[in-house]
Amino acid sequence: MENCIFCKIIAGEIPSAKVYEDDDMLIIKDINPQADVHYLLLPKEHYANIVEMTDAQAQTLAGCIKKLSAMVDELGLKDGFRLVSNKGKHGCQSVEHLHIHILGGSQLSENMA
Ligand code: AMP
Ligand code: ZN
Numbered sequence: 165m166e167n168c169i170f171c172k173i174i175a176g177e178i179p180s181a182k183v184y185e186d187d188d189m190l191i192i193k194d195i196n197p198q199a200d201v202h203y204l205l206l207p208k209e210h211y212a213n214i215v216e217m218t219d220a221q222a223q224t225l226a227g228c229i230k231k232l233s234a235m236v237d238e239l240g241l242k243d244g245f246r247l248v249s250n251k252g253k254h255g256c257q258s259v260e261h262l263h264i265h266i267l268g269g270s271q272l273s274e275n276m277a
Pocket of ligand 1: 250260
């Protein structure tokens with residue numbers, strides 16, 4: 165998708181700190197970390213958010229999360245983590261390419277809002 169920063173990262177047109185890549189997804193370090201460990205899981209296919217996600221994209225995303233679950237120790241998340249996907253204005257979504265924040269590395273706040 166033209167003018168999508170995450171599509172440009174996926175295409176290798178913008179550098180990123182990649183921690184994992186396969187045919188379906190990229191996991192990168194967030195450029196502005198909000199926790200000791202803060203990654204972004206980016207499906208390679210462009211769609212804006214979970215509301216616009218097709219059934220096939222949902223199936224692929226589920227597979228990505230399953231793969232993530234097998235990597236938590238090596239990603240520094242063995243004591244737990246939080247997955248967040250912001251949508252729209254109230255959710256404070258700033259990049260319109262679906263992404264899942266992966267937060268952890270130390271004790272997170274109980275307050276999620
Ligand atoms: P959201 O506000 O949920 O749309 O999250 C977008 C996230 O993308 C923010 O946490 C940003 O810090 C992060 N971000 C924006 N540009 C980059 C980039 N070039 N590399 C890594 N993370 C980025
Ligand atoms: Zn995109």
